[in-house]
Amino acid sequence: MTTVRDGRGKRPAAEPGTGPADGPARTSARPDAASRTAGDDAPSVRDLRRGRHRDVWGMVRRRLLFIVPVTGLVSAGLFAAAKYSPFDPLVGYLGTRYMTTTEADKAIISEQLGLDQPWYATYWGWLQDLFGGDLGRSRSFSQPVAQVIAERLPWTLLLAGAGLALAVVVALLLGITAGVRSGGLVDRAVTAVCVVVQGLPPFVLSLAAIAVFALTLGWLPAAGLSDGGSDPTAGGVLRHMLLPVVVLAISQVPWLLLAVRESVVTSKGEDFVAGAVSRGIPTGIVTRRHIVPTSLAPFVNIVGVRLPELVVGAVLVEEVFSWPGVAGAIVTSARDLDMALLAFLTIGTTVVVMVGSLLADVVVALMDPRVSTDG
Amino acid sequence: MNPSNPSNPSNPSSSLHPAGLRVENLTVRLPLANGSVVHAASEVSLAVPRGAVTALVGESGCGKSILASAVMDQLPAGARRSGTITVTTPQGPIDVFSGAPFRGRHAALVPQSAATHLTPVRTARAQLDETITSLGSTRTSDELAVRVGLVPAALDCYPHELSGGMAQRVAVAGALVGDPSVIVADEPTASLDRALTDRILALLRECADDGAAVLLITHDLASLVRTGVADHVAVMYASRLMETGPAVEVFDDPWHDYTRDLLGALPARGMHPLPGLPPQLTDLPDDCVYHLRRPETRQSGGPTVLVQVGERSYRTLRDAPREEVA
């Protein structure tokens, strides 16, 4: 985990942080010590840079080594838990015929489907299929898992991408303003609003948005991708996308904004700002070219740490708005205990989140030359 | 490192030479959250002449550094101050508290921990160039690097990649961009070894020789005495000035007991350390408190004044008979 500041930024958001569990904002540290200062003799700047890039690659390798066992444990745990779950998978398989099938027939079917195997056998079989390219068949969607993913992933990317982009823009604009003028009216108002919104589960926001904008005012559609099951058109998709994207963005802005603000407030009080001011640099330039660039690295760090929250937000928004993405499919497959799809989605999400966090850490290491790459 | 001597034309008495920086009756009070007040400076008056190095010495925590912040009008928020600080420029005097732009152009700061006073995510060169552009200077960063004795390639490092001595020289380069008439150096050699200290002090001496008024704030009396870089010296104790005057004379024949104690503590002069610790500046009494450190002194223990005798001054009890000090 890249380490950024010594003793600062322990909790990414300003208290009270009432969102889902805060990640450990990876803190601590000291600028990369001994080996990287240029001595009094002509320093080879090129050597310093190359050494830095080597360090970053090392961090990537180490982190990937960490991701693999975690993914393995999570997936194994999933299959083990499924085995001990009180639900009879035959219920899902037989559907309405469950009540009418005899016990003897059920036993035969169980054996055919391999349902009486120990969980690790099932798991191993699944792994083999996975690496062989066969993702299995989704019961709840009556399609191959690969097809489910292929059809639904683009919609999730669209929703999450637009939502995150909107959230980041709002968070940066308001957060920097609030941080630079901390204690002022804008800061206090914005912080208060963030604290309140952060405590609300995204589904409450979604329901409220639907109730107000879709049902009461009738301005925007309440669900889905298109009206009444017709083929989606560009205009229609945009209309249907507006509410979910805005709600997703609103649910993510609080922690993003508070992270930016905290970062800016910390930077503002540091010596280098006083140094720039004493050199006669105008205030605007101090904010834009000194405070903001230094605050960006901790901000990206926090984005990496709290990426799971974006995933959770997407899951809930897609569920409430019936948006046909993979995140919503997680809930559907969980409800139906569609193991093939659920396993792939859960593990896929886990990997994506961890890789995303690694990418964020790489960006931080490249942006802030002081950051240590011990992670 | 030329020992200043009375016949040196660049070391005239301060009254003959125009003052580049004039501090008049500066008092700074810093209220704390728990209701107490830190007395950072009390009625400090100091004239820093052009073309000379004036050293402000005292133990750590006596209020010297707050003077640097005051000169740059960068006192902490909530500070209460009274008194004036004037910087003399070719266009006339500027009151630093008036809000007129002067930082970098007419008065510049060489900060204590130079590396942390530079933005960590930008190279030294980028920040130096930015200073040059902001102040409208015609210099180049390479030129400034050479002037302070740096290899120009060193400027391409990030601040944390610079060693202590290099960072300090970058700081001096940054201060020189606008050719200021006043340079305030706040403990510039605090974390440097002897060789680097001598180099930085020599650099400041050159700046003074080029016409700037250099205020050197330091607790390192040993280096001052060793290198003889200072022309004038002012001694500070617990937010007040105890003694001022030409450096050679004060070091040879101190008039205030505290100066005598400070000099006596130097290894070269017998290493007799002062008793006790420097006082906390929180809620200081209104009068000089030196007698709490040295009970036998006759220059403290009641209302005191700075008595001016020729080019020198020293603090003593207001109601005491003037003693023979020569």
Place this chain on the structure above:
Amino acid sequence: MARRHLVVAGSVLAVVVLYAVLVPLLAGVDDRVTDFAQARQAPSAEHLFGTDSAGRDLFVRIASGIRTSLLVALLCALLATVIGVVVGVAAGFWGGWPDRLVMRTTDAVNALPHLLLGIVIVAMFRGSLLAIVLSIALTHWTQVARIVRSEILSLRQRPFVDAAVLAGASRRQVAVRHLVPATAPQALIAVVLLLPHAVWHESTLSFLGFGLPPHEPSLGTLLEEARSSLLLGGWWTLVFPAAVLVVVTLAVAFAGQALRKVVTPPQPSELRL
């Protein structure tokens, strides 16, 4: 300032708890009785918050909802704290590879979306209180473990530990009798701080349909029911439970933060003179 927040938040919470406890006793209306003739009545003098799609009075039903939500949240917070304390003490006290293993596990758990793990667990063991409590506790113990571990690390250096060992106490005795009680204040605060997260999670899981059965509704379950009746025009089934959920969550969160500020000594700031 923090004290004032604490008082305000605490009073709000007290009002909510009183509502939850007293209303069912005093109202004399049973919220389990369904009366489809009275279904979907707007708020009136007889039914202050209206009725839901099965004719149950919402005013009383929400009171039950608050009770369930808070009790479940308390259980989760307690279990998470217990796990966190045990793990934190073990990690802090033994050091070495157990400590490193614990830290790695904490990082792993924190790297994953908590709600996702929660969904998977409750999906498999649906309808049981244990599943819900476990799914929340198993993802939230990490904060507590972290705090407790650093507390133990600093306490370990203190002389009283050496004194106890010299006096003949075994390591386990030192840990149990001396170190664990020393973490009590932090653990208590951790429980309070975890409550809003637990409420958040439980209500979300209930809303998605993985919660407790409908005769023991939590606020999340009520909102799930509201969702289906929304299209038929029953705004009160959404607004009142949602508002109560918001108030409860914020009050608990503010109370926790204020409590922590009140208990933690302020850090002195540095002045360079």
